[in-house]
Amino acid sequence: MAEQKIFGYADQFTVKEGERIRFYVNCDGSDTAEAQLVRLIHGDDNREDGPGYIEEEIAHPANGTWAVKKQFTQLGNFLEVADPDNRLKLDGSLSMMAFIWPSMPQKGARQTIMGRWDTRTNEGFALGINPEGYLQFWVGDGREVDYVTSEMPLLKHVWYAVGVSYDAASGTATLYQEAVLNRYNSLIGPAVPYDYASHVRTTLRFAQHNRADIPFLIAGARDNHVLRGDFVADLYAGKIDRPFLTETVMTRAQMDEVRKGGVPGRQGLVAYWDTAAGYSEAGISHDVAETGPWKLHTRGVNHPIRGMTGWNWNGKNDCFRLAPEEFGGIEFHPDAITDCAWEETRAIEIPQGLKSGAYAIRLRVGPGSGIAEEYIVFIVRPAQPKAKLAFLVPLASYLAYGNETLSFDAQIVQPMTGQPPIISDVEIETYEHREYGLSTYNHFEDGAGVCFSSFKRPLINMRPKFRNSWMGVPWQFPADLSIVAWIEHFGYECDFISDLDVHREGVEALKPYNCVMTGTHPEYVSEKMLDAQEDFVAQGGRLIYMGGNGYYWCVNFDPEENAVMEVRKLDSGMRAWAAKPGEHYLQTTGEKSGLWRNRGRAPQKLLGVGMISEGFETCEPFRRMPDSWHRTVSWITEGIDGELIGNEGLAYGGAAGVEIDRYDLSLGTPPHTKIIASSGGHTDNYVLSTEEILYAYAGMVGTLDYRIRADMIYYTSWNHGAVFSSGSIAFGQALPAKGFDGTASKLLRNVVDAFVKDGPLPGQQWTLEEKQWR
Amino acid sequence: MDDMPIIPHDSDTDVRAYFDAKTRIYLRHVLSDALIEEHRRNPHAQHRSEPLGRLLFYFKNLPIEEQYALRRMPGGSYRITTIPRPGQAPVEVDPTDYPDELSGFHGVFLRKIKDLMEKSDG
Numbered sequence: 001m002a003e004q005k006i007f008g009y010a011d012q013f014t015v016k017e018g019e020r021i022r023f024y025v026n027c028d029g030s031d032t033a034e035a036q037l038v039r040l041i042h043g044d045d046n047r048e049d050g051p052g053y054i055e056e057e058i059a060h061p062a063n064g065t066w067a068v069k070k071q072f073t074q075l076g077n078f079l080e081v082a083d084p085d086n087r088l089k090l091d092g093s094l095s096m097m098a099f100i101w102p103s104m105p106q107k108g109a110r111q112t113i114m115g116r117w118d119t120r121t122n123e124g125f126a127l128g129i130n131p132e133g134y135l136q137f138w139v140g141d142g143r144e145v146d147y148v149t150s151e152m153p154l155l156k157h158v159w160y161a162v163g164v165s166y167d168a169a170s171g172t173a174t175l176y177q178e179a180v181l182n183r184y185n186s187l188i189g190p191a192v193p194y195d196y197a198s199h200v201r202t203t204l205r206f207a208q209h210n211r212a213d214i215p216f217l218i219a220g221a222r223d224n225h226v227l228r229g230d231f232v233a234d235l236y237a238g239k240i241d242r243p244f245l246t247e248t249v250m251t252r253a254q255m256d257e258v259r260k261g262g263v264p265g266r267q268g269l270v271a272y273w274d275t276a277a278g279y280s281e282a283g284i285s286h287d288v289a290e291t292g293p294w295k296l297h298t299r300g301v302n303h304p305i306r307g308m309t310g311w312n313w314n315g316k317n318d319c320f321r322l323a324p325e326e327f328g329g330i331e332f333h334p335d336a337i338t339d340c341a342w343e344e345t346r347a348i349e350i351p352q353g354l355k356s357g358a359y360a361i362r363l364r365v366g367p368g369s370g371i372a373e374e375y376i377v378f379i380v381r382p383a384q385p386k387a388k389l390a391f392l393v394p395l396a397s398y399l400a401y402g403n404e405t406l407s408f409d410a411q412i413v414q415p416m417t418g419q420p421p422i423i424s425d426v427e428i429e430t431y432e433h434r435e436y437g438l439s440t441y442n443h444f445e446d447g448a449g450v451c452f453s454s455f456k457r458p459l460i461n462m463r464p465k466f467r468n469s470w471m472g473v474p475w476q477f478p479a480d481l482s483i484v485a486w487i488e489h490f491g492y493e494c495d496f497i498s499d500l501d502v503h504r505e506g507v508e509a510l511k512p513y514n515c516v517m518t519g520t521h522p523e524y525v526s527e528k529m530l531d532a533q534e535d536f537v538a539q540g541g542r543l544i545y546m547g548g549n550g551y552y553w554c555v556n557f558d559p560e561e562n563a564v565m566e567v568r569k570l571d572s573g574m575r576a577w578a579a580k581p582g583e584h585y586l587q588t589t590g591e592k593s594g595l596w597r598n599r600g601r602a603p604q605k606l607l608g609v610g611m612i613s614e615g616f617e618t619c620e621p622f623r624r625m626p627d628s629w630h631r632t633v634s635w636i637t638e639g640i641d642g643e644l645i646g647n648e649g650l651a652y653g654g655a656a657g658v659e660i661d662r663y664d665l666s667l668g669t670p671p672h673t674k675i676i677a678s679s680g681g682h683t684d685n686y687v688l689s690t691e692e693i694l695y696a697y698a699g700m701v702g703t704l705d706y707r708i709r710a711d712m713i714y715y716t717s718w719n720h721g722a723v724f725s726s727g728s729i730a731f732g733q734a735l736p737a738k739g740f741d742g743t744a745s746k747l748l749r750n751v752v753d754a755f756v757k758d759g760p761l762p763g764q765q766w767t768l769e770e771k772q773w774r
Numbered sequence: 775m776d777d778m779p780i781i782p783h784d785s786d787t788d789v790r791a792y793f794d795a796k797t798r799i800y801l802r803h804v805l806s807d808a809l810i811e812e813h814r815r816n817p818h819a820q821h822r823s824e825p826l827g828r829l830l831f832y833f834k835n836l837p838i839e840e841q842y843a844l845r846r847m848p849g850g851s852y853r854i855t856t857i858p859r860p861g862q863a864p865v866e867v868d869p870t871d872y873p874d875e876l877s878g879f880h881g882v883f884l885r886k887i888k889d890l891m892e893k894s895d896g
């Protein structure tokens with residue numbers, strides 16, 4: 001019997017009572033799976049130091065046996081052209097031309113730039129790159145393929161103008177290949193003495209035969225498999241800028257005109273994709289403008305990256321908003337995936353009265369563990385807000401890390417964590433097959449950073465019990481369940497909402513609550529999320545920032561596809577990759593991505609603290625600081641004996657660590673902020689965050705630099721609003737330790753008990769004499 | 775110029791090879807039973823000696839192909855494997871079951887010492 005494995009995803013991340021949620025499941029080795037709705041309460045299966053894994057099985061009509069099957073996933077970026085009248089089915093002479101910047105020309109497999117080609121039956125015509133990296137034009141008659149091939153291999157990361165003129169009457173096919181490299185647009189500069197050009201002419205033995213049902217594609221070609229059916233193969237890696245197709249035999253002089261920036265003449269033009277058209281101040285759509293005679297609707301699949309520097313980019317304008325015509329590059333990656341687009345397996349209704357919380361459909365086949373067990377996670381929101389407390393689930397950050405494979409791909413990870421990775425079967429399995437896509441911590445096979453991540457695919461690390469392999473402890477969603485378990489343990493009424501809900505609905509989503517708590521590592525936030533939380537606090541809301549390295553990257557959820565988050569990593573900050581020059585702006589909003597700090601919105605302004613260091617491998621306790629005895633805040637530490645706080649935890653035995661944040665007036669920490677407690681004595685594996693560094697020097701490490709610590713802070717805002725920040729990822733994982741009775745847990749109880757109550761906060765009776773700071 | 779290589783040799787690797795060889799001469803010189811025992815007592819200890827600190831720096835900066843992982847076994851123990859690479863499953867390099875992470879880390883440490891001693895250069 002084949003190995004049994006099961007993976008799935010849902011169409012939504014949050015769903016309300018009474019609404020439907022759809023599940024998509026791919027299963028090998030079984031045509032049925034046992035389904036069970038569960039409420040997730042604790043995610044860390046470490047039973048030595050904490051309560052272990054806890055889920056609650058929920059009665060639901062959908063529980064029981066589900067019919068499941070093998071599903072196939074279309075990986076890769078390409079452009080689909082809607083051509084119902086077969087305008088692009090050119091049976092006679094034709095020419096094609098495009099600017100290209102190949103990123104893996106010597107890939108060892110054929111890549112299609114554009115064409116109407118069937119890989120299985122050898123029918124049609126296409127322009128592409130052969131496995132050895134040479135430009136090629138080929139035609140097929142349904143039996144054989146004939147082709148013309150360039151004499152000079154394409155260099156990676158160099159812009160070229162490429163094309164073909166094909167005279168059907170004589171059978172003559174002429175390739176056009178010229179570099180359009182300038183001082184800025186390519187990896188190498190004009191000083192490199194290389195012959196880029198090639199112009200080869202051949203007489204082909206036969207003409208193309210075009211079947212009516214073959215699609216015209218840009219960056220891919222039609223293929224077919226007996227079980228899978230039609231799919232797209234021969235995917236291209238790199239950028240394509242302004243491709244077009246004519247029914248004429250273009251001369252070399254005409255192609256030279258286009259190479260110099262001329263627009264192809266209308267005479268004989270069949271399709272022209274003006275990849276730089278339609279940009280706005282608010283970003284770029286996935287629809288690509290086709291401005292030829294037929295205006296064929298063209299759309300990117302799996303989020304090709306738009307607004308990238310084009311063939312004519314000259315280094316002066318750094319954003320597609322300033323000079324759209326220089327940013328016509330669309331970047332394609334054969335391993336991109338933002339929607340598995342599987343057939344629906346089952347839809348279920350969320351019953352009225354189901355308690356708000358973190359849920360999953362648990363699916364088991366065969367042995368029912370490891371890769372034979374899947375949890376498709378989602379959040380249930382109440383139909384109407386019910387509680388005074390809300391848990392704000394950081395979906396954007398889950399997506400950022402979704403399916404990360406740092407342990408396997410990133411040499412930097414062991415230097416950072418200081419320990420070998422601790423790997424599990426599910427990671428090994430998904431890494432081997434690579435069909436569920438990558439995280440924004442990954443690079444594509446061609447080396448480019450991944451800037452889109454989606455929940456319309458299985459996310460193997462957004463599930464309970466999963467332990468991050470490079471650290472050996474739970475991370476993101478399973479770590480956040482330690483906060484969920486704490487809320488459950490103390491019986492707080494709590495509504496769960498996601499940052500995507502806040503992104504869509506703004507402050508209205510937060511207003512019903514007195515107190516909102518974040519997850520352990522809400523690193524990725526959009527402007528709308530920040531605005532909503534800032535307004536919430538200023539209007540009297542209380543925010544508990546339960547994390548470290550939070551509110552760091554500027555991101556967006558795609559307005560055309562809410563399952564997809566976009567980020568660009570650049571300039572500074574602890575980052576997995578660096579966007580190329582000129583490619584620092586979000587395609588989906590037009591705003592500059594990178595660190596919020598570099599846009600005048602350091603996390604300190606709202607949270608009081610911001611990223612200072614990360615080190616993993618060990619954690620420390622907090623120690624009370626002088627401010628904590630101040631009469632306005634002494635209630636926070638009430639009932640805690642001694643000076644240490646959080647000398648326990650499921651993340652390396654302490655509440656301060658993993659990634660930590662610091663109070664810094666120079667970055668906008670509110671001036672009346674009180675430091676309740678700070679950590680220190682972190683190991684030298686804790687290093688200063690890169691955005692802090694102007695001049696680098698020896699000694700920016702835990703035992704030598706006093707700035708490397710987590711600050712636990714408190715400040716008050718207008719209308720009885722307030723912010724409490726733990727400043728440490730490990731804080732949330734400290735809560736379940738010692739039977740939820742540790743000092744971190746006690747302190748948080750003081751804060752939450754006060755924050756959920758209406759009216760003034762404790763300690764505010766003293767503010768009359770300190771009223772310049774409320 | 776027609777002799778431009780399509781995928782050029784990265785001469786940077788020659789420099790690294792020289793640098794690493796020099797480092798290995800030093801590390802072999804300071805390696806001792808006492809140093810191994812220092813690591814065994816606490817793989818995470820901050821106040822490690824300079825020779826151990828430098829040895830660990832060399833180990834953690836090795837290329838991925840020369841690194842190891844601990845694989846979580848169904849029974850709760852750990853075994854040492856190579857790091858999976860694209861299209862390459864992890865290979866178990868040692869059938870020893872390590873009862874916990876820290877002893878596994880020390881097992882990886884010993885394996886890397888073996889590799890260091892077997893390098894013929896420097």
Ligand SMILES: [Fe+2]
Nearest residue numbers: 521523549659
């Ligand atoms: Fe992070």
